Amino acid sequence: MRLGILGGTFNPPHLGHLVCAQEAYLQLKLDQVLFVPAHVPPHKAVEDDPGVEHRLELCRRALDGDDRMEVSPLEAERSGTSYTVDTLEELKTRSPDTELYLLLGADVAAGLPRWWQPERVLSLARLAVAARPGTSRGAVTEALAGLGGGDGARFFAMPTIGVSSTMIRRRVRAGQAIRYLVPDAVASYIEDRGLYLSAVGR
Numbered sequence: 001m002r003l004g005i006l007g008g009t010f011n012p013p014h015l016g017h018l019v020c021a022q023e024a025y026l027q028l029k030l031d032q033v034l035f036v037p038a039h040v041p042p043h044k045a046v047e048d049d050p051g052v053e054h055r056l057e058l059c060r061r062a063l064d065g066d067d068r069m070e071v072s073p074l075e076a077e078r079s080g081t082s083y084t085v086d087t088l089e090e091l092k093t094r095s096p097d098t099e100l101y102l103l104l105g106a107d108v109a110a111g112l113p114r115w116w117q118p119e120r121v122l123s124l125a126r127l128a129v130a131a132r133p134g135t136s137r138g139a140v141t142e143a144l145a146g147l148g149g150g151d152g153a154r155f156f157a158m159p160t161i162g163v164s165s166t167m168i169r170r171r172v173r174a175g176q177a178i179r180y181l182v183p184d185a186v187a188s189y190i191e192d193r194g195l196y197l198s199a200v201g202r
Helices: 015-027 052-063 084-094 118-124 137-144 165-173 184-193
Strands: 002-008 032-037 069-071 099-105 126-130 154-156
Touching (some): 002 084, 032 052, 052 184, 084 118
Parallel strands (some): 002 099
């Protein structure tokens, strides 16, 4: 089995996340893509965080009805910092024969050498890098050159989608529509529970 791992805060999940997952699924011939919302990200706090349970449910609603994708509570249920290496270790322990693909945007992939145990990450999963404006393929290749396993990265194309979770939260606070930027089920959940109406967790 070939399993794609898409981590992040998903605060909230939006069409950019879904398109990235779909393009990886198609181009890398994956069997499934697993969305893994982080509980406590190692690099920065979750801005305006409604709580990891809400972010998990937002992901579930975003993916509802798409059998190609699934949501994992693995990091949400684990205490402490959500290190990718720990998540990959657990997934590999549960299913040793599964081939893991860690899906990252090019900008994030270029920063992989600064992650916790980056070479262990690359020994557990193959890196799959989505094209992103502002970070060239060469910059990613150069950043990974000094890491064992860094030369095995795969690149996949992705349409440029100018949507971000920060933009969604700002629009909610400003009373602006977010329909067509997130799945309808996500927009409804945000509205019904009054998420992101005030800035918190900064």
